[in-house]
Amino acid sequence: MKQTIKVLGGPLFVVLTWSMLTVISYFLSEACRLTTNFFLLFILTFLLYFGTMAYGFFYFHAFPSHRIFPRYYHKKKFESLGFYNALGVEFFRKRLINSPFKKLNQRVYLKGRKAYVEVFYEETKRSETSHLIGLLIGLFFHLMFMANNAFVALSCSVFFNLVMNLYPILLQRYNRIKIRP
Numbered sequence: 001m002k003q004t005i006k007v008l009g010g011p012l013f014v015v016l017t018w019s020m021l022t023v024i025s026y027f028l029s030e031a032c033r034l035t036t037n038f039f040l041l042f043i044l045t046f047l048l049y050f051g052t053m054a055y056g057f058f059y060f061h062a063f064p065s066h067r068i069f070p071r072y073y074h075k076k077k078f079e080s081l082g083f084y085n086a087l088g089v090e091f092f093r094k095r096l097i098n099s100p101f102k103k104l105n106q107r108v109y110l111k112g113r114k115a116y117v118e119v120f121y122e123e124t125k126r127s128e129t130s131h132l133i134g135l136l137i138g139l140f141f142h143l144m145f146m147a148n149n150a151f152v153a154l155s156c157s158v159f160f161n162l163v164m165n166l167y168p169i170l171l172q173r174y175n176r177i178k179i180r181p
Contacts, residue, residue: 001061010062017058025051029141032153041156049160052137056130064126073125075177084174092167093174121179128172135165 005013028048035041060066067073084090138161145154 005062013062014059018055021051021054021058025137025141029144032156033145033148033150038152041153045153045156045160048141048157049134049138049164052134052141052161053131053164055137056133059133060126060130066129067125068129068132073128073176075173075180079173079177081174081177084170084177087170089167089170089174093171096168096171117179121176124172124175124179128169131165131168131172135161135169138165 008016025048028044028051032041032044032048035044138157141157142154142161145151145157
């Protein structure tokens, strides 16, 4: 992939990958909207939201050091470990680290390496931003399902956007608070 990015350049790589993802996502969302089989809907919606995470994945392969404005990552007044525990973030974290999804981002499992804390801290920013991209794209699908009165698809969509994008964002913020209260 690095060679492809080098040949195409970061912006063109992002445009091409995002275009492909958008076409795939469109067909998945249409299939979600049209199916009457709940099991199939659940699988299709999972794939749709797994794809929303891919937008951020490809973006950060092209622009690994990009971050949103620095103040976005600062701890907000209402944020505390208690706040995140009340939202179930610690419960989510424990389920995540004991699931196959922990293999998706090995950069967050660097313990034992020198400067682990700084690398981990920066990785939380990248991961949070990546999931934020997915969350925003996922909101578009919520609107599509609402506009088409596909409320069962909307329910699955909300569930997967929470689990695959919102909770990972909350987890990254929680992790940064644990590192630097």
